[in-house]
Amino acid sequence: MSCIFCQIAAGEIDSDIVYQDHQVVAFRDLNPQAPVHILIIPREHISNLDQASAENADLLGHCALVAAEIARAEGLAESGYRLVTNVGPDAGQSVDHMHFHLLGGRRMQWPPG
Ligand code: 5GP
Numbered sequence: 001m002s003c004i005f006c007q008i009a010a011g012e013i014d015s016d017i018v019y020q021d022h023q024v025v026a027f028r029d030l031n032p033q034a035p036v037h038i039l040i041i042p043r044e045h046i047s048n049l050d051q052a053s054a055e056n057a058d059l060l061g062h063c064a065l066v067a068a069e070i071a072r073a074e075g076l077a078e079s080g081y082r083l084v085t086n087v088g089p090d091a092g093q094s095v096d097h098m099h100f101h102l103l104g105g106r107r108m109q110w111p112p113g
């Protein structure tokens with residue numbers, strides 16, 4: 001198993017896990033881009049959103065709702081936050097296991113760079 005996020009989900013690589021259940025794991029990004037930077041990943045290996053299908057609809061919805069729950073727990077609900085998933089080279093996807101970045105705790109620019 002060479003996928004680093006599969007290894008994190010399996011507990012084979014240490015990470016600062018903030019939430020987990022039978023479908024998803026959420027942990028703090030190693031190289032945070034904001035005061036709060038948490039990655040939400042499915043336990044199932046799906047390369048990115050382009051590789052997801054209708055079968056994954058519940059899982060995708062669960063990822064989004066877990067992100068909102070974590071954002072509330074991190075105190076971001078009022079100040080706001082951003083939920084991002086990078087797909088492929090133009091978006092700068094660097095880990096080939098679908099993940100949602102939850103970013104918050106500072107004012108962000110729009111459009112993103
Ligand atoms: P991407 O660029 O693919 O959208 O995001 C990948 C993210 O994973 C990056 O923000 C990077 O800092 C984070 N990351 C890469 N390897 C590790 C790791 O081993 N542990 C943790 N916690 N984050 C990682």
Ligand code: ZN
Nearest residue numbers: 003006045097
């Ligand atoms: Zn994986």
